[in-house]
Amino acid sequence: MSPIIQKLVQGFNDFRNRYFSERQSLYTRLVKEGQKPKIAIIACADSRVDPAIVLQVEPGDIFSIRNVANLVPPYEEDDDKAYHGTSAAVEFAVTQLGVDHVVVFGHAYCAGIQSMIDGQEGAPQKDRFVHLWTSIAAKAYTRAQAEKPGAKGEDLARCCEKHAVLVSLENLRTFPFIKDRLEAGTLEIHGWYLDIAKGELSSYDAESKTFQPLKSL
Numbered sequence: 001m002s003p004i005i006q007k008l009v010q011g012f013n014d015f016r017n018r019y020f021s022e023r024q025s026l027y028t029r030l031v032k033e034g035q036k037p038k039i040a041i042i043a044c045a046d047s048r049v050d051p052a053i054v055l056q057v058e059p060g061d062i063f064s065i066r067n068v069a070n071l072v073p074p075y076e077e078d079d080d081k082a083y084h085g086t087s088a089a090v091e092f093a094v095t096q097l098g099v100d101h102v103v104v105f106g107h108a109y110c111a112g113i114q115s116m117i118d119g120q121e122g123a124p125q126k127d128r129f130v131h132l133w134t135s136i137a138a139k140a141y142t143r144a145q146a147e148k149p150g151a152k153g154e155d156l157a158r159c160c161e162k163h164a165v166l167v168s169l170e171n172l173r174t175f176p177f178i179k180d181r182l183e184a185g186t187l188e189i190h191g192w193y194l195d196i197a198k199g200e201l202s203s204y205d206a207e208s209k210t211f212q213p214l215k216s217l
C-alpha cells in the first residue's frame with residue numbers, strides 16, 4: 001500500500017477509535033432519524049477549504065455541496081441528458097431536507113476562478129470541462145473590471161472571487177423552489193468568503209455592498 005493511502009487508512013482507524021466512538025449516540029440518532037441539517041454550504045472542491053474543518057461542525061450539521069469554484073449555475077430546463085449535479089444537490093437540500101440557510105462559501109486563491117479569468121482574457125483552453133463550468137462566473141470578471149479598472153493579477157483574482165459569490169447568489173434566486181421560500185421568508189441565502197492566507201471569514205452585507213468580517217458573539 002502506498003504511504004499516502006496508508007495515511008488515509010490510519011486516519012480512518014483514528015476516526016473510528018476516537019471521533020466515532022465518542023459520538024456513537026449522535027451517529028445512532030442520525031441513522032435512526034436521518035439527517036436534518038439546517039444549513040447547506042456550497043464550497044469549492046479545493047483541498048484547503050473543507051467547510052466542516054473551517055467551521056468546526058459536527059456530523060449532521062451541514063449539507064456540503066462542493067464543486068469547482070463553489071459555483072451555482074442558473075436554473076435551466078433542458079430537454080434531457082443534462083447532468084445538473086450542483087442543481088440536484090441544491091434541490092435536495094432545499095426541497096427534501098428543508099434547510100433554513102444556503103451559504104455560498106467562496107475563497108481566496110481559487111484556481112477555478114483563475115480559470116474563468118484566463119478564459120475571459122482569451123488564454124488557450126487547457127481542459128475539457130473546467131473552463132466551461134467556470135464560465136458560469138463570467139459576469140464576475142466584467143463586474144470586477146468595472147469596480148477596479150485596470151486591476152490585474154492577485155488584485156483582480158480576489159475581486160473576481162468575491163463577485164463570483166454574488167453571481168452564485170443571484171443564480172440561486174433563479175430556482176423556483178428557492179424563490180418561493182425566499183418570498184415566504186423561510187429561507188436565507190448568504191455569501192461568505194474565506195481568506196485562506198489570513199484565516200479570515202467574511203460575509204456579504206447587501207446594505208454596504210461589501211464583505212464584512214464574521215465574528216462570534
Ligand SMILES: [Zn+2]
Nearest residue numbers: 044046069110
Ligand atoms: Zn476554489
